[in-house]
Amino acid sequence: MTNTEGVKTAQSDVTISGDSVTSSASEGSSAVSTAVATKIESSVSKTEANAKYDAAEVVLPSFDDSIVARIGTNGYTSLNAAYSKVNAGNTIVILNDVPNTELTGICIQKVITVDLNGHTVSGSGYTLSGKNYGWTFYVYKGSLTINDSSEHKTGKIIGTSRGISCANNGSVTINGGTVEGEECGIFSSSGTVTINDGTVVGNKYGIWAYEDTKAYIHGGEIIGKVEGVELNSSSSLEMDKGRIVVENNDPTKESFGILATNSSVTISNAAIIMNNNPDVTTFKDQYSWAISIVLSDLTVEGGTIISTNDAKHTLRIDGLSTKTITGGKFSQDVSEFLSSGYKAVENDGVWEITAA
Numbered sequence: 001m002t003n004t005e006g007v008k009t010a011q012s013d014v015t016i017s018g019d020s021v022t023s024s025a026s027e028g029s030s031a032v033s034t035a036v037a038t039k040i041e042s043s044v045s046k047t048e049a050n051a052k053y054d055a056a057e058v059v060l061p062s063f064d065d066s067i068v069a070r071i072g073t074n075g076y077t078s079l080n081a082a083y084s085k086v087n088a089g090n091t092i093v094i095l096n097d098v099p100n101t102e103l104t105g106i107c108i109q110k111v112i113t114v115d116l117n118g119h120t121v122s123g124s125g126y127t128l129s130g131k132n133y134g135w136t137f138y139v140y141k142g143s144l145t146i147n148d149s150s151e152h153k154t155g156k157i158i159g160t161s162r163g164i165s166c167a168n169n170g171s172v173t174i175n176g177g178t179v180e181g182e183e184c185g186i187f188s189s190s191g192t193v194t195i196n197d198g199t200v201v202g203n204k205y206g207i208w209a210y211e212d213t214k215a216y217i218h219g220g221e222i223i224g225k226v227e228g229v230e231l232n233s234s235s236s237l238e239m240d241k242g243r244i245v246v247e248n249n250d251p252t253k254e255s256f257g258i259l260a261t262n263s264s265v266t267i268s269n270a271a272i273i274m275n276n277n278p279d280v281t282t283f284k285d286q287y288s289w290a291i292s293i294v295l296s297d298l299t300v301e302g303g304t305i306i307s308t309n310d311a312k313h314t315l316r317i318d319g320l321s322t323k324t325i326t327g328g329k330f331s332q333d334v335s336e337f338l339s340s341g342y343k344a345v346e347n348d349g350v351w352e353i354t355a356a
Helices: 046-054 079-085
Strands: 012-017 020-025 034-036 069-071 074-076 091-094 106-108 111-115 120-123 135-140 143-147 156-159 162-167 171-174 178-181 184-189 192-195 199-202 205-211 214-224 227-232 236-246 256-261 264-267 271-274 289-294 297-300 304-307 315-317 322-325 342-347 350-355
Touching: 069 079, 074 079, 079 091, 079 106, 120 135, 135 143, 135 156, 143 162, 162 171, 162 199, 171 184, 184 192, 184 214, 192 205, 227 236, 236 256, 256 264, 256 271, 271 289, 289 297, 289 304
Parallel strands: 091 111, 106 135, 111 143, 120 156, 135 162, 143 171, 156 178, 162 184, 171 192, 178 199, 184 205, 192 214, 199 214, 205 227, 214 236, 227 256, 236 264, 236 271, 256 289, 264 297, 271 304, 289 315, 297 322
Antiparallel strands: 012 020, 020 034, 069 074, 069 091, 156 162, 162 178, 178 184, 184 199, 199 205, 205 214, 214 227, 342 350
């Protein structure tokens, strides 16, 4: 049946017993008909049981095209309606594309997961204090995890300015799909951003850590047209896997894989690639770098840091920054920046850092 709040509710009795989940439903209802779940011990909490039930291989009700999202077996005609009903710890699964004509933006103040399920969610922009910031999701003190359970991982979040913003101890975790924004894919002020997989794309910044933000990149790809990741004002980046790629073909703009000011950067195993137009040799190109550090701390223990443009610029470190470089491969000789006891060994245009 459909209620007045945009939800179609499956009518059924669900029983969790041993290794299976079964339900009974009245004829004609859109209830779960059969289900098989992973083993759920009798001692687990209700929250754990719900999580395992959500992850089970379940035969779900058939929803018509008016249903854009579901929580469990309940379908909703709008993403806002689904969010209004989601409980902390639960997952909203997207069933149909959500165009920006149907969604402005959603302020996330709960701990939830959104499974894009191969679909696209576009927002025309969340409005705060009368100003439209172009955010599709605004995570304010809450926590948002993005998954994409589709086979080809084609799910997307698209913002007119920023795909996702987080603030005031908000937390964003990307496990799959793509997050895009005209300005930046993800913006954060006093938040936490974790990238485990998927892609984050911005026409200016991939990730913009405006202030007091902790960013962790454990996989996936960050793509910026001008900057991959910008860190400001006591922000930090720890990167042990994944790629930052800058694709700047505009000779009038400086570009950076990572630009850090009053922040800290630690790279242990990752790739930072500057794919600037190799034919561009203008003044601006000469001031484009894979990593630029200003009044900040830099630690590089491994990874590949290369620039494909003619200048081959990899590191720019101002005199007031601290640096610890003990590993990695670079497209430029970085001997002047190395820690004591290490050397750069060139092989076919790539300098690898080894113990001296």
